Amino acid sequence: MNLFPELKKRYSGDNLNAREAQRLAEFIAFGPVVFQTARILLKWGILDIIRDSDNGMTIDEVAKHTNISIYAAKCLMEAALCIGILFIDPETDRFKISKTGWFLINDPAVRVNIDFNHDVNYEGWFHLEESLKEGKPAGLKHFGDWPTVYEGLSSLPEQVQKSWFGFDHFYSDSSFPEALEIVFKKNKTRSLYDVGGNTGKWALQCVAYDNDVEVTILDLPQQIKLMETNTSGKEGANRIKGYGINLLEASAKFPKNETAPDAIWMSQFLDCFSMEEIVSILSIAKEAMGDNTRIYIMETLWDRQRFEPAAFCLTMTSLYFTAIANGNSKMYNTEDLAECIKKAGLEIEKIYDGLGQGHSIIKVKLINQ
């Protein structure tokens, strides 16, 4: 396994002493309520008012200022003390927020993850064991009776949708500016197939980036209609075409134009499929490629993260795919996708790292081109 340096440092050795390891084991054993405590402290603004206080706050003061019972304030703040979100001056009984508390308040990634994990995942993860056994998203059933979350997305409760899209967009949007540079400036791309193009968010940026760019969005037929409504009237929309396709059908074929496209774009798309399905999708894509066509696979590869907490978030997010999304996909690492690419008879030309929140782009070509 080829781990980036910060990951190798942390994951290739046992770096806790016995006492700290025992503490971590108990921390894990109470993980669900550690999470809920932190979430409520944030949601009720308790961390904010303690941060904004001149000299910390007592339990009674917090209860009074937030209009909750002393019992509730005591339970939350004592738990927070032991979790490491707050610390105390034992002389004055005044609590202050720790650096960890500060990150809970200020780090947008942490906030997005907390909302996503409470609204979308918490209840479903109770059924993680069943999901792993059956290869089905058993945690989705309390929302509805769909085979995958994608069919149910538009029917999910409003707050659940909000947290789902908040999570999805937070991770993708910040990578688009750098991705445009790579696809259109570092490489010569005029025609692009946007596979799983969804509402056309990326396609609109492509046609706006360069007047000569033509985009064909490939997605499920019902999705293409939504995309057309969404892009209609916007700058360059006349250079965006839709092509209805179900890539899981054996007979599926990419559109065959006079010339092969310069680029085939797949962003946060392959992580929604199993490795077998990815091989099949890449094989279908291969049929539409010419010598100069390149596939650009944009993914958050967990082994290629510069900072270790990002890798942690990604391997944990895999279990959302297991229990909620579809039961058979995950956040892959380079090795997994390289295996799929090889099995599809394709070759990696180059990997661009460090886009946005931690995306990479794998540039793929036909073998020997």
Place this chain on the structure above:
Amino acid sequence: MNLFPELKKRYSGDNLNAREAQRLAEFIAFGPVVFQTARILLKWGILDIIRDSDNGMTIDEVAKHTNISIYAAKCLMEAALCIGILFIDPETDRFKISKTGWFLINDPAVRVNIDFNHDVNYEGWFHLEESLKEGKPAGLKHFGDWPTVYEGLSSLPEQVQKSWFGFDHFYSDSSFPEALEIVFKKNKTRSLYDVGGNTGKWALQCVAYDNDVEVTILDLPQQIKLMETNTSGKEGANRIKGYGINLLEASAKFPKNETAPDAIWMSQFLDCFSMEEIVSILSIAKEAMGDNTRIYIMETLWDRQRFEPAAFCLTMTSLYFTAIANGNSKMYNTEDLAECIKKAGLEIEKIYDGLGQGHSIIKVKLINQ
């Protein structure tokens, strides 16, 4: 707040650097699935087979040996790597268990907590916010429509009961031998009221400890019948009496014999009540006291723990009382119980620490005796 040394060290200062604090914030944000991952790795014996291997195991080997999909093994083991349960040799892709993994397997406290938190608490803690707001155990409702868990205990699913009692007994049983020494050897006790005596487990030990000891168990009338069945025919059972009482009724009175009892015993009992209720219960007890009567309150006081992880477990367990048990009680600290004792017009004579898994006994007397 009077924290024991190890707790003061950890809770009175911010002892993480910014990078570790950010990591901890994300660890908290994924707390529920960190927990489920560890639980499944344990339950499926994956940690065991990796520990027992000569030189670690690869993902494929684990999948084969445990008869699960490679996908499932990969999701679990990659997550475990980032959590710190496993580590990897990147040259060979072989995983080994870390010290944290070792504690998950071998520390009985961790195991008991994991079972309790999955079977009894996980789903209920989703409703922690509501519970704290309303002062009611809102997380209990998916089990049944009882005001507190105690009414529902005998109707809970078998596995839930097993984990509940496993947790309850693990913490109390190990303290009984030392508690007997304190109550009967260090102090002169012949007659004892066992308040909340439940099935008579402690009472049987008392009458077996000394042939002169007489015990009266005070509990709800329906509980007394169960106790009589349970103790019937056992050694010294003729020296155990039952007395039906509901201590939350304003008119409740302890039995008044010719002489006041030497001891009033309350073990893991007061943590099931709010502080207002505790004051009332102690006031009722006070009416039955003579100059030589002592109340012995045995509790796990979170501020008096020798090892910090124990304090962590206790403040987290408070949130079981909030969301599942009754909505208004908790694991108290010395300060809280001292306040109740004072309000009831009583006085602390002595505190014995360090019994079993971390119990203390607060010995209480009438003022000026």
